[in-house]
Amino acid sequence: MTTRIVELRxxxxxxxxxxxxxxxxxxxxxxxxxxxxxxxxxxGKTAFLERTLRDLRTGGANVAALVGDxxxxxxxxxxxxxxxxxxxxxxxxxxxxxxxMVAKHLDGWELADLDYLFIENVGNLVCPSSxxxxxxxxxxxxxxxxxxxxxxKYPTLFNSADAAIITKIDIAEPCGxxxxxxxxxxxxxxxxxxxxxxxxxxxxxxxxxLAYLAEQRVHS
Amino acid sequence: MTTRIVELRxxxxxxxxxxxxxxxxxxxxxxxxxxxxxxxxxxGKTAFLERTLRDLRTGGANVAALVGDxxxxxxxxxxxxxxxxxxxxxxxxxxxxxxxMVAKHLDGWELADLDYLFIENVGNLVCPSSxxxxxxxxxxxxxxxxxxxxxxKYPTLFNSADAAIITKIDIAEPCGxxxxxxxxxxxxxxxxxxxxxxxxxxxxxxxxxLAYLAEQRVHS
Numbered sequence: 001m002t003t004r005i006v007e008l009r010x011x012x013x014x015x016x017x018x019x020x021x022x023x024x025x026x027x028x029x030x031x032x033x034x035x036x037x038x039x040x041x042x043x044g045k046t047a048f049l050e051r052t053l054r055d056l057r058t059g060g061a062n063v064a065a066l067v068g069d070x071x072x073x074x075x076x077x078x079x080x081x082x083x084x085x086x087x088x089x090x091x092x093x094x095x096x097x098x099x100x101m102v103a104k105h106l107d108g109w110e111l112a113d114l115d116y117l118f119i120e121n122v123g124n125l126v127c128p129s130s131x132x133x134x135x136x137x138x139x140x141x142x143x144x145x146x147x148x149x150x151x152x153k154y155p156t157l158f159n160s161a162d163a164a165i166i167t168k169i170d171i172a173e174p175c176g177x178x179x180x181x182x183x184x185x186x187x188x189x190x191x192x193x194x195x196x197x198x199x200x201x202x203x204x205x206x207x208x209x210l211a212y213l214a215e216q217r218v219h220s
Numbered sequence: 221m222t223t224r225i226v227e228l229r230x231x232x233x234x235x236x237x238x239x240x241x242x243x244x245x246x247x248x249x250x251x252x253x254x255x256x257x258x259x260x261x262x263x264g265k266t267a268f269l270e271r272t273l274r275d276l277r278t279g280g281a282n283v284a285a286l287v288g289d290x291x292x293x294x295x296x297x298x299x300x301x302x303x304x305x306x307x308x309x310x311x312x313x314x315x316x317x318x319x320x321m322v323a324k325h326l327d328g329w330e331l332a333d334l335d336y337l338f339i340e341n342v343g344n345l346v347c348p349s350s351x352x353x354x355x356x357x358x359x360x361x362x363x364x365x366x367x368x369x370x371x372x373k374y375p376t377l378f379n380s381a382d383a384a385i386i387t388k389i390d391i392a393e394p395c396g397x398x399x400x401x402x403x404x405x406x407x408x409x410x411x412x413x414x415x416x417x418x419x420x421x422x423x424x425x426x427x428x429x430l431a432y433l434a435e436q437r438v439h440s
Binding site: 008040042046074093122124126143146147150152154156168170174175 | 346375
């Protein structure tokens with residue numbers, strides 16, 4: 001039984017990888033930089049993305065977002081307030097987004113008109129790691145309210161990240177956040193990864209993050 | 221392919237349910253109250269459990285804990301500081317605990333000597349919902365640093381809970397926690413569930429929680 005499950009799982013992942021490859025080709029041809037945001041539920045992905053969309057639009061960029069959740073369209077409604085086109089993907093019990101879900105929800109969008117497309121994954125530190133969505137940049141988020149040892153406990157997620165975002169730094173002090181340990185743990189799992197220490201509330205760290213995004217677009 | 225996966229999944233769940241039933245029988249025969257703690261990573265399950273173990277031991281109870289994580293034995297080491305017997309279960313990539321993992325890790329423990337056994341599940345709001353561990357009480361935790369709409373987004377987890385714990389209330393204010401909305405959302409998904417508002421740091425709410433535990437033991 002275990003062998004059959006492993007085979008089936010590998011079949012699903014292979015199919016996903018193939019579709020992700022097709023998506024990656026579409027993104028590159030359209031010249032849109034695609035990012036996949038992964039974190040625990042409650043890390044503040046939506047607040048961070050809200051702020052990113054708003055700041056990018058203020059700077060004149062064309063941005064859009066897809067947002068995954070098991071249920072509700074709360075996050076899509078929050079993100080749409082930025083003025084960017086946003087679509088909700090409800091997975092109804094599945095703990096991650098798959099390339100096929102993304103492909104379906106791109107229908108009718110002209111990718112060539114976009115500078116950036118953000119995909120906010122389902123809040124989960126395990127399942128999304130295995131599913132390539134064709135993104136160029138995978139972003140792992142960690143908030144100051146979570147344990148500093150999350151990177152050690154969920155190595156696959158942090159190991160596959162191209163950038164790491166520490167969120168909610170405005171409440172680092174009341175949370176007793178141990179910055180040095182968090183940075184050390186991220187670097188242990190993913191040596192040299194770019195780390196941004198941010199607050200969607202105060203805007204701290206957003207300048208560096210936006211500069212990084214612009215730079216990644218140039219090199220994409 | 222989808223049909224075969226569903227069948228296999230049902231097969232796994234059925235096997236888990238059967239073993240969970242056996243475990244439940246063992247727990248009842250031994251007179252130990254077993255609780256399964258589920259939440260997002262970073263909600264503060266370990267800090268809450270640390271405090272619970274310490275407070276129960278101070279009150280003269282015999283307690284033990286199993287703690288699930290993908291990797292590391294950090295949490296077991298933290299919990300062991302309470303003086304209680306603690307064992308770490310590393311799932312190596314699996315996003316939840318299963319009855320079989322629990323059964324294996326009980327080897328050599330005399331359940332009849334225990335008053336309470338706590339099982340801290342892998343931090344995940346999706347996967348643990350489907351796996352019965354034979355516990356009498358499933359406890360869903362939510363911290364003031366997470367979104368108040370978590371119960372709506374992860375209905376299965378909150379709907380299957382016997383008690384809900386709000387953690388980290390000492391930092392509710394800097395986090396801008398909307399208490400009324402959180403309580404409303406929990407009640408919408410699980411009407412009438414017992415809710416405890418706690419802080420492992422200050423000890424707030426721990427008295428009510430310990431009284432609830434004692435009461436559940438009497439009625440078990």
